[in-house]
Amino acid sequence: MQICRLAAGAVRLIAVCLVLIALPSLTAGATDLARPAGPVILSVTGAISVTNAPGKAEFDQAMLAAIGVDRVKTSTSWTDGPQDFEGVTFRKLLDTLGAHGDKIVAIAIDDYAEDIPLGELTRYPVLLAWSMNGKALTIRDKGPLWIVYPRDEYPELQDKALDSHWVWQLKSIEIK
Numbered sequence: 001m002q003i004c005r006l007a008a009g010a011v012r013l014i015a016v017c018l019v020l021i022a023l024p025s026l027t028a029g030a031t032d033l034a035r036p037a038g039p040v041i042l043s044v045t046g047a048i049s050v051t052n053a054p055g056k057a058e059f060d061q062a063m064l065a066a067i068g069v070d071r072v073k074t075s076t077s078w079t080d081g082p083q084d085f086e087g088v089t090f091r092k093l094l095d096t097l098g099a100h101g102d103k104i105v106a107i108a109i110d111d112y113a114e115d116i117p118l119g120e121l122t123r124y125p126v127l128l129a130w131s132m133n134g135k136a137l138t139i140r141d142k143g144p145l146w147i148v149y150p151r152d153e154y155p156e157l158q159d160k161a162l163d164s165h166w167v168w169q170l171k172s173i174e175i176k
């Protein structure tokens with residue numbers, strides 16, 4: 001009996017020790033993001049807790065796809081009829097990066113920059129799209145990343161004033 005109680009106590013002690021050892025790596029491990037192997041198509045800076053370079057998180061396309069592959073079928077102001085977009089949602093990307101703030105500044109290859117409220121990007125499944133109808137978006141057709149709103153699904157997103165948030169040729173994001 002006594003031995004049993006002693007053994008149970010020891011097991012509990014070991015369990016507590018294991019949790020104490022694992023805890024720092026569970027929290028500090030948040031800063032670990034693999035380095036991109038392919039060409040970097042997106043850099044994220046600002047209020048993020050996960051990085052893979054000093055002060056920023058850099059992604060190649062495979063890394064973005066590893067976070068999630070989501071689809072949005074929607075019409076746009078620049079295409080005829082509904083199109084099938086594939087990409088990762090801002091929800092998942094921002095979550096992966098531990099992003100915290102009020103807005104993002106989306107910056108494009110042509111140096112176009114637009115402020116977008118964070119709430120708008122998490123309230124809806126807004127995509128960072130890398131393909132349309134199964135074809136990778138090239139720089140010539142608004143790639144490598146295009147911010148795509150699921151506007152056919154949400155009437156409140158069918159607003160011309162939102163067109164400025166559909167940033168194409170996106171290259172970086174600053175979280176503020």
Ligand SMILES: Nc1nc2c(c(=O)[nH]1)N[C@H]1C(S)=C(S)[C@@H](COP(=O)(O)O)O[C@H]1N2
Pocket residue numbers: 078108109110112163164165166167168169170
């Ligand atoms: N990369 C990039 N994305 C952009 C823009 C831009 O100049 N560059 N213009 C934005 C603005 S202000 C609007 S209203 C629409 C403009 O689309 P349009 O040029 O086809 O009217 O795209 C948005 N996305």
Ligand SMILES: [Mo]
Pocket residue numbers: 163164
């Ligand atoms: Mo615009």
